Amino acid sequence: MVAHLLRLKLTLLRNSLRRSPWQVVGLAVAVLYGLGALAGVVIGMAVVSVQEPDIRGLVVVLLGSLLVLGWWVVPLLAFGLDATIDPARFVTFAIPRRSLLTGLALAGVVGVPGVVTLVSVLAMAGVWWRTPAALVAGIVCAVVALATCVLGSRATTSLASGLLAGRRFREVMAAVAVLPIIVIGPVLGRLTDGGLPSAATVEQLADVLAWTPFGAVWAVPGDVAAGQWGLAAARFAIALATVAVVAVVWDRALAHALVNPAHEKASGKGHGLGWFDRLPATPLGAVTARCLTYWARDPRYALAVAVVPVLAIVLYVVSPGGALVLLIAPITGYLMGWGISADVAYDGTAFWTHVAAPLRGHVDRLGRVLAAGAIALPTVTLLAVGAAVLSGDPSAVPALLGVSLGVLLTSLGVSSVLSALVVYPVQLPGENPFQSKQGASTAAVVSQLAGSLAIMVLCLPEGLLALMAIRSGSAALGWAALAVGLVLGALLLAIGVRLGGRTLDRTAPDLLRRIVAFA
Incomplete structure (x- = not known):
């Protein structure tokens, strides 16, 4: 069933390109953009890997945290991102939920964003090439990071889909969702004091992120390179717990959505012809x-x-x-x-x-x-x-x-x-x-x-x-x-x-x- 879902994803993508020349042009633009982003990440990681003093851990934690946050948040804000295999389409099929979850998760990697992310996490793992133990840890953590991105994205969108079934509630949440933007200015002003962030501020931010679900997985190779095995184990546990939590959240949200598909209730109030x-x-x-x-x-x-x-x-x-x-x-x-x-x-x-x-x-x-x-x-x-x-x-x-x-x-x-x-x-x-x-x-x-x-x-x-x-x-x-x-x-x-x-x-x-x- 998992292989069938992957073939279905590829077939739908191929057919979408035949539907309109706009699809082909759009794919070309997306590929060029993805290649540009990949080139920046790979070259940047190559440069960072030989820098003195060693800033590999700092850069990887900050960049990796931003990558995870983007996967979790952007699908909620950018309506219309690709969802070629809509879980709602499988409501009437008796597909085991575990197979459906696995297939949908792997299908999330098929496409320009997934491929770009896959290569990026491998490039960030390769930054530890000078330390063999850290390189092995980085490759393992790259797999965990990719799962965190994809599963987290599916969890947030599925959970939001279930919570925001009512139109009025969605409108309120749409207004609330933009409120954090308002505080970006004051926060940046407080951090920078009118100028560029200091090195100490950046290091403090990385230290905080290294203990969060967004950055813990990226901090493990740095701890291994520094010989801090206890910290590495603790942060790796946070990374695995994050994957487990988002997987459970997605599983529960998807199970509820398949059994109780969202629908709108018709209003009985009359408003005239307006x-x-x-x-x-x-x-x-x-x-x-x-x-x-x-x-x-x-x-x-x-x-x-x-x-x-x-x-x-x-x-x-x-x-x-x-x-x-x-x-x-x-x-x-x-x-x-x-x-x-x-x-x-x-x-x-x-x-x-x-x-x-x-x-x-x-x-x-x-x-x-x-x-x-x-x-x-x-x-x-x-x-x-x-x-x-x-x-x-x-x-x-x-x-x-x-x-x-x-x-x-x-x-x-x-x-x-x-x-x-x-x-x-x-x-x-x-x-x-x-x-x-x-x-x-x-x-x-x-x-x-x-x-x-x-x-x-x-x-x-x-x-x-x-x-x-x-x-x-x-x-x-x-x-x-x-x-x-x-x-x-x-x-x-x-x-x-x-x-x-x-x-x-x-x-x-x-x-x-x-x-x-x-x-």
Whole structure:
């Protein structure tokens, strides 16, 4: 059964590459990124292995702890990472749970992240080549570390999937999950005292991590090299206990999920027609009303709004005098404008109503833009003015407004075109946001990268003018940035809506076909 699951994983990966050229491009990008990361790790470990004084243990503990933490946390935050073999698919099959767990764990190593991690842990074990006993311990601990990464990742996602079955509870947890970001600035400031961390601070951090589930396994070879066999045994026991605990947690969470699959309860409360009562009964009014309802009630859209105050606090705290807070308005303009780039994918199979109805593509594009703009325009404007005042430079208001509104309008225009070209699997309305979707990573990463680069290039004129205006204090340049941002942004938005509409008229049936295939 384990071998069958591995073959199934490979077959699904191969078939996903045949589905769309985006999958191939995405895989190529992921492979190149992985090779770059591997080259950095291998070269870095080679350099560290011959350094004097000996810093092998320090570097390996810090880097290894970060690797484990990434495997445990990133799948919870980066919705859409690869989950080719979804455990929920095996609910109706009488597969022994131990075989299922083993197969899914090994399948987690099949793929770019798994291969990169495997080679990385071996490279970190090889850093002890000058000490044979430590090298043997490092190879053993590399296997344990890989198991800690994969099993921990499965445990956190499975546990979160079971705990966050209720939509409202998920929304609260999504807000709570970003709170630790707020304290990053004060913590770093306390550790560094305004400069780079001292050697003593780094050593203290490594010493603490060496006794945690994240770093204990990485500290064992260093203890062996130093002849501290008691410490090595204690930390190896922590490493093995960590693997055992996450395996048990995953086993219990998976057993519960297979017997009690999560589902949403329908609400019996009536809310009337909402925005459909307030907007004209026209195709444009209907699209705008539906999208406004999304922004008000759908947590997938609310995330772009909820992250704004968190970003503002972080940017204010981490920068001397709060100078980086000036970036909050342009960043918000990008996030809220780019939020509609997945609109068609978020529609799901309900997109058939747009295909079947006599709805022109430019009307669809404009309705989505109006809904997003109704929320984004006042938000970005208030943030631009507030950021300038908070930073102690009210004269920067025109420049900030110019670049922020320019980024917003440009992002809306680019999103209008991109969402008519690319769809990828996303969480369905009311679905667990911690559940990954097969194939989402490749198309999503490529489209996000291409769209972001396009927005960056198109916003260069107002961006450069705003930067020169703020740095020089020139009021004329500030007003020029405002004019260029508004005019160029509006022009790009109009082009995006028109081009996106024509593209949607041509691609709508194919987009629907792909959405249905994802379901």
